[in-house]
Amino acid sequence: MMLVFRRFLLYLGIIVLAGSISGLAALNGPDLKTTTSAPTTTSAASTTAAPTTTSTTAAPTTTSAASTTAAPTTTSAASTTAAPTTEATTAAPTTEATTAAPTTEATTAAPTTAATTAAPTTAAPTTSTAPPTPSPNESLNTYKVAEGNTSCLMMTMEAHLQYNNDQNQSAVINVTDSYSVDSAGSNCSYLIITSGANSLTFAFKQSADNKTYTLDQVAVTFDQVHAKKGGLDIGQVAVKASYVCNSGAKVDFDGGNVLVMRKIHFQAFTMDGDKYSTAFACTTDFNPIVPIIVGAVLAGIVVLVVIVYILGRRRTRTGYEEI
Numbered sequence: 001m002m003l004v005f006r007r008f009l010l011y012l013g014i015i016v017l018a019g020s021i022s023g024l025a026a027l028n029g030p031d032l033k034t035t036t037s038a039p040t041t042t043s044a045a046s047t048t049a050a051p052t053t054t055s056t057t058a059a060p061t062t063t064s065a066a067s068t069t070a071a072p073t074t075t076s077a078a079s080t081t082a083a084p085t086t087e088a089t090t091a092a093p094t095t096e097a098t099t100a101a102p103t104t105e106a107t108t109a110a111p112t113t114a115a116t117t118a119a120p121t122t123a124a125p126t127t128s129t130a131p132p133t134p135s136p137n138e139s140l141n142t143y144k145v146a147e148g149n150t151s152c153l154m155m156t157m158e159a160h161l162q163y164n165n166d167q168n169q170s171a172v173i174n175v176t177d178s179y180s181v182d183s184a185g186s187n188c189s190y191l192i193i194t195s196g197a198n199s200l201t202f203a204f205k206q207s208a209d210n211k212t213y214t215l216d217q218v219a220v221t222f223d224q225v226h227a228k229k230g231g232l233d234i235g236q237v238a239v240k241a242s243y244v245c246n247s248g249a250k251v252d253f254d255g256g257n258v259l260v261m262r263k264i265h266f267q268a269f270t271m272d273g274d275k276y277s278t279a280f281a282c283t284t285d286f287n288p289i290v291p292i293i294v295g296a297v298l299a300g301i302v303v304l305v306v307i308v309y310i311l312g313r314r315r316t317r318t319g320y321e322e323i
Contacts, residue, residue, distance in 0.1 A: 143181045164257070181195045220257075
């Protein structure tokens with residue numbers, strides 16, 4: 001390729017030289033022109049025949065360069081324009097289903113819980129016209145004390161009082177569903193429930209560091225019985241927590257009078273809404289059967305693993321002995 005290029009340059013130089021000589025001849029006179037033209041034309045013809053290196057011209061016809069132009073015909077880039085045809089994105093924002101979502105005008109149907117207002121309206125006349133008749137038996141009731149619109153004390157329990165009457169005979173008075181909270185005398189640490197002349201009072205006390213609290217004092221007023229006892233320390237739990245004891249507790253007063261409470265659940269001083277917070281159970285509710293069963297199952301698993309291990313060791317030893 002280099003050899004062809006060099007020949008091309010040589011022929012080109014000869015042509016240029018011949019042209020310059022012919023030009024000088026034209027300037028010097030017609031005689032010189034005729035003398036020089038005869039040899040030069042033949043030589044020029046020969047030279048022109050020589051540079052008919054159209055092959056060389058074909059060589060610089062680096063149409064391969066044109067092929068390089070074909071390379072920038074990055075019409076594939078135009079295919080990149082096909083990529084931004086993310087017209088599918090326009091199809092994605094056709095989440096006009098969001099408009100269908102706000103068609104949750106069913107929320108308007110939800111405020112049609114005016115039926116709830118209708119429910120208390122039915123309850124209101126029932127309470128006004130027919131007050132609940134007290135049950136002769138003790139019942140499980142929940143009592144709430146609120147400060148403003150927020151509950152701060154709540155207690156659930158079944159209870160009855162065992163006492164000795166005037167004839168020195170044992171009698172029982174049940175705390176029925178006729179008992180309600182005395183809102184005037186109650187607060188976040190003091191609960192009073194009454195039914196007629198009968199009443200029960202529960203006083204809660206916080207620890208010195210205000211981190212825990214207990215049911216510290218109980219007082220009862222039933223017919224001829226007027227009793228009080230403090231320092232009980234029932235259910236010491238953290239503040240903002242509740243205490244639960246299904247087995248219950250007993251408060252022994254003087255004179256052989258006993259207040260028996262079962263299914264106790266209480267929280268005092270502060271609450272999160274109208275629900276009990278995390279509950280701490282009493283030790284008497286602890287059932288030892290469950291841990292015994294769990295321990296027995298774990299022991300059985302350990303024994304089974306040991307047996308399998310011993311059998312595996314024996315098989316490997318017999319295999320070695322045979323070898």
